[in-house]
Amino acid sequence: MSPLLAVEGLRASYGRVPILAGVDFTMAEGEFLGILGHNGMGKTTLMRTIMGSLPATAGSIHFAGTDVTKLATHQRSRLGLGLVPQGREIFPTLSVEENMRMGLAAAKREDRAVIDGVLQDFPRLVRLLDRRGGALSGGEQQLLALARCLCAKPKLILLDEPTEGIQPSIIEEMIETLQTLRRRWSLSMIIVEQNLDFITSLSDRVLSIQKGRITGEVDRERLLSGDVAMTAA
Numbered sequence: 565m566s567p568l569l570a571v572e573g574l575r576a577s578y579g580r581v582p583i584l585a586g587v588d589f590t591m592a593e594g595e596f597l598g599i600l601g602h603n604g605m606g607k608t609t610l611m612r613t614i615m616g617s618l619p620a621t622a623g624s625i626h627f628a629g630t631d632v633t634k635l636a637t638h639q640r641s642r643l644g645l646g647l648v649p650q651g652r653e654i655f656p657t658l659s660v661e662e663n664m665r666m667g668l669a670a671a672k673r674e675d676r677a678v679i680d681g682v683l684q685d686f687p688r689l690v691r692l693l694d695r696r697g698g699a700l701s702g703g704e705q706q707l708l709a710l711a712r713c714l715c716a717k718p719k720l721i722l723l724d725e726p727t728e729g730i731q732p733s734i735i736e737e738m739i740e741t742l743q744t745l746r747r748r749w750s751l752s753m754i755i756v757e758q759n760l761d762f763i764t765s766l767s768d769r770v771l772s773i774q775k776g777r778i779t780g781e782v783d784r785e786r787l788l789s790g791d792v793a794m795t796a797a
């Protein structure tokens with residue numbers, strides 16, 4: 565079976581500074597893939613390049629059998645790619661419900677039933693529908709960003725450092741939410757993280773990234789024992 569996502573020789577830069585230096589990996593449909601790396605190793609840049617907000621300078625990205633390397637972000641979104649960005653990027657002055665409507669707009673589906681369907685898996689958000697996004701805790705904002713992304717019915721979600729700045733209690737809730745989503749929706753996910761416990765709990769496979777390259781797969785036994793030097797594969 566052909567992979568859901570195939571990234572080959574992918575390069576990207578900010579101005580003249582190269583960041584991605586030839587990224588290669590594939591993932592299967594239904595897989596939860598972790599990408600582990602320290603600050604500045606290119607994790608966010610990789611997510612932005614796969615989503616199309618940063619152009620690839622070389623290499624290719626194939627998603628669900630289509631070459632998306634040169635497609636615009638909204639076209640990738642329509643094919644089923646979704647990004648939950650680092651820092652969440654929810655709209656602070658809009659209510660939780662209005663934020664979720666923005667997710668629908670991205671998929672051109674003004675369907676209240678879609679929001680209700682998503683909310684079934686986010687009981688905490690149901691109680692906060694009228695609250696302004698900016699008044700939520702960091703963890704609640706992260707749940708909202710995930711719920712908003714789901715409103716566009718993605719096949720593959722790119723989750724960029726979801727645990728950054730979030731309390732441990734809500735990190736546990738996020739793990740449970742993601743495991744429930746995995747069972748109930750046919751989803752695939754790339755989870756980019758520095759948090760070892762989070763990535764180990766959720767990923768089928770974990771790759772390490774260093775200086776804009778995938779340096780290999782991190783051994784599961786080492787992940788479980790916490791004995792991982794992120795610089796080595």
Ligand SMILES: Nc1ncnc2c1ncn2[C@@H]1O[C@H](COP(=O)(O)OP(=O)(O)OP(=O)(O)O)[C@@H](O)[C@H]1O
Nearest residue numbers: 578583601602603604605606607608609610650725
């Ligand atoms: N908009 C930008 N313009 C110029 N350089 C940038 C920009 N964004 C990131 N960089 C640089 O690109 C490199 C990779 O950054 P990136 O955000 O992809 O790393 P990361 O692995 O996601 O780390 P972090 O956890 O800190 O977000 C870093 O050296 C960073 O300083």
